[in-house]
Amino acid sequence: MNRILPRSFYEKKNPVLVARGLLGKIIRVTRNGCAARIVETEAYGGSLDRASHAWKGRTARNESMFGRPGTAYVYLCYGIHRMMNVVTAPEGVAGAVLIRGVEPLEGVEKMARRRGVPASEFRLTAGPGALTQALGISMRWDRCDLVCGPIRIEDDGMRIPKVKIEEGRRVGVSYAGPAARFPWRFWVRENRWVSRARG
């Protein structure tokens, strides 16, 4: 049986550790029966990370980033795409991990219908905006609990060997000065469902 990741998993002070640790874990939307394995993540920090929404401080938009570890931060990007993050820092401190790519496991036909592309295609769940659409994650799930809420992150015992984890620069944050070069993006080497093959 799969084990739901405990709150302690998310309470590490460094989002980079959680970003690495989430590779190979399973995200499950209990309501619609869809599940997928996480193969690509990015870590985001607080006031010291210019690429982070929390860089300028606490606002109504990024409020959930300061919330309880093990909850979701879902936001709208470019007016079109929903982005799914896992809050990782202690309450009151900003820190999150963006889920950027997942490998479909269950409910694949539902995912294909939501996306409007064949289930066999790479586009089904590669990319942060694509995977939220595939899994049916909307703004309603902002701030929801990932330990006992409608979205869960599980461990089925699979381990990604260290040599199969690659790291590189985060995507789409070139405006962020030195922070743009932080190697805070992680993905599973040669996995088909990684949004971009290299960093």
Next chain:
DNA sequence: CCTACGATCTGCT
């Protein structure tokens, strides 16, 4: 009130 813009994706060149 008004404006600029973004942790993206797609389709076309």
Next chain:
DNA sequence: GCAGATCGTAGGG
């Protein structure tokens, strides 16, 4: 490689 889609947020007047 590039433009367009599309809208909530934040900051300025």
